[in-house]
Amino acid sequence: MKYILTSLLLLLVHQTFSQSTFPSFLKGTWKQENTSLYEHWDSLNLQTLKGFSYILKEGNMKVSEYLDLTSKNNMLTYTATVVRQNSGKSVSFKQIKAGAELVFENPTHDFPKKLVYKRISDSEIQVEVSDGKGKGETFKMFKQGGEGVKDTTTANPQYDKALAEKLGSDDYGMKSYILAILKTGTNQTADKNELQELFRGHMNNINRLVEEGKLVVAGPLGKNDKTYRGIFILKDVGTIDAAKELLQTDPAVKAGVFELELYNWYGSAALPEYLPASDKIWKIKH
Structure with missing residues (x-):
């Protein structure tokens, strides 16, 4: 589950986030500090965000896991499916706290068991991944394409917005x-x-x-x-x-x-x- 350690972007919400507020601000592309790891999220509907984590190397994208963030009965569940691990089975983390810090837990998972997210600004969040007993790591992620942040993606001169919307395409087609x-x-x-x-x-x-x-x-x-x-x-x-x-x-x-x-x-x-x-x-x- 090593990619979960570095790719759980992020489910930190605004200081005014309540359990009834869905964190749609995650939509877009985020990059982990000092690495080539990215995550991209798209809104499937008002209760669901779909995403994927990938490594960008020499312009080539390698997807490492598929992500899902779903709200049900005003509670969020974060689910990760790691490529070529766990026989394709997903791992879910249940929300246990909302507000200035958003916390997810899965006590039965090997690692991580606990995820804590702290909002620093609209384009920066701090993520803590741990075993629930203080052992783990903390890192920052930065939203790409925002003010003061360089977006290194390449635009497509043949991009057909109407067709992309019709097909439900994300920014990568x-x-x-x-x-x-x-x-x-x-x-x-x-x-x-x-x-x-x-x-x-x-x-x-x-x-x-x-x-x-x-x-x-x-x-x-x-x-x-x-x-x-x-x-x-x-x-x-x-x-x-x-x-x-x-x-x-x-x-x-x-x-x-x-x-x-x-x-x-x-x-x-x-x-x-x-x-x-x-x-x-x-x-x-x-």
């Missing part, structure tokens, strides 16, 4: 998706009529989700030793739990012919743009 891997399930029925009916429902459900704008990629995988059968990429469905519930509308998933592995995935916001073309190149419908 990217957005968050849910990747679903379909695996062979526990229901291994050999009844051909039952299987035929389930797979017909499976295909019909795929088409429905595409029409509803929820599914942008679907396709089978070649034979492999992991029993992986196919993939879906879902957009604008929110959380992994919401995606799991949505995919229960697939008869083959519901019947246990397929099981699911679900992951947060960060990719080009332009991905759905291939769909109109894909509907013009098939000759025979499945």
Whole structure:
């Protein structure tokens, strides 16, 4: 969890922050003092911020973790999903204090267990990451692009604002998706009529989700030793739990012919743009 140590930007709010106030000021890009570590946050809705942490080296961006800050019942939860750690599982920190200092805790996590954020100014915050017993580190982060702060990002002369807004793109042309891997399930029925009916429902459900704008990629995988059968990429469905519930509308998933592995995935916001073309190149419908 080393990236959590250096990337929890920041959930410090204004001195007047109350538990009913959502810290939307985090939207934008922040940089940790004396490092090449950045975080970028975008507002998904009035209760949710989505972000990611990345290292910038020689102009190349390497994402280290995906972030989520959600308000529910006037309480905030900060969730981090670290790339190539914890088998893709997320770690959440619950708000225990608001005000001049915003505090999150997860006593069961190895490290950190406690996060404290102190606002210094609109463009600077101090973050303390600890084990809850005083052992840890403190560092500052600075908001990029603000007054007196140099923004080192490169502008795109071909940038199409209307298209970017239509696609829900962030400043990097990217957005968050849910990747679903379909695996062979526990229901291994050999009844051909039952299987035929389930797979017909499976295909019909795929088409429905595409029409509803929820599914942008679907396709089978070649034979492999992991029993992986196919993939879906879902957009604008929110959380992994919401995606799991949505995919229960697939008869083959519901019947246990397929099981699911679900992951947060960060990719080009332009991905759905291939769909109109894909509907013009098939000759025979499945």
